[in-house]
Amino acid sequence: MDDFADKVAAALDADIHVLVVDLFAPGPHDPHGIHGAIRQRLERLDQPYAEEISRAEPLTLASYVAGSPIEVYLEHVAIGALLAEMPLFLQRDRYINVPLQPTYDAAWATMPAFWRDVLEGRRSPP
Helix, strand or coil: CHHHHHHHHHHHHCCCCEEEEECCCCCCCCCCHHHHHHHHHHCCCCCCCCCCCCCCCCEEEEEEECCCCCEEEEEEECCCCCCCCEEEEEECCEEEEECHHHHHHHHHHHCCHHHHHHHCCCCCCC
């Protein structure tokens, strides 16, 4: 988690825009979510960035715009909810919308049935 947050912060410092899709609820390695870990690096905080994450919407979609100041477009999502389109910035004032839900659906449809069953709890992993 630390390495990923460091890489995102370094990319933003290098004027590279970043879109992060965090489809895992906060856990022991990221108690404030991936966005919290990234914000801690961006703001150079000694203590963890302590954003309250709703139990109802624990997943995070974050589009970061590099530059000064760094901007973030943040969406919190419930588990099982449809994913919103998110902007992926090409320049500070130009972006494309990334169709997250159709992309996720297409990937899920091509996943072998065995692994879909594992992920949905109907079968144990090997």
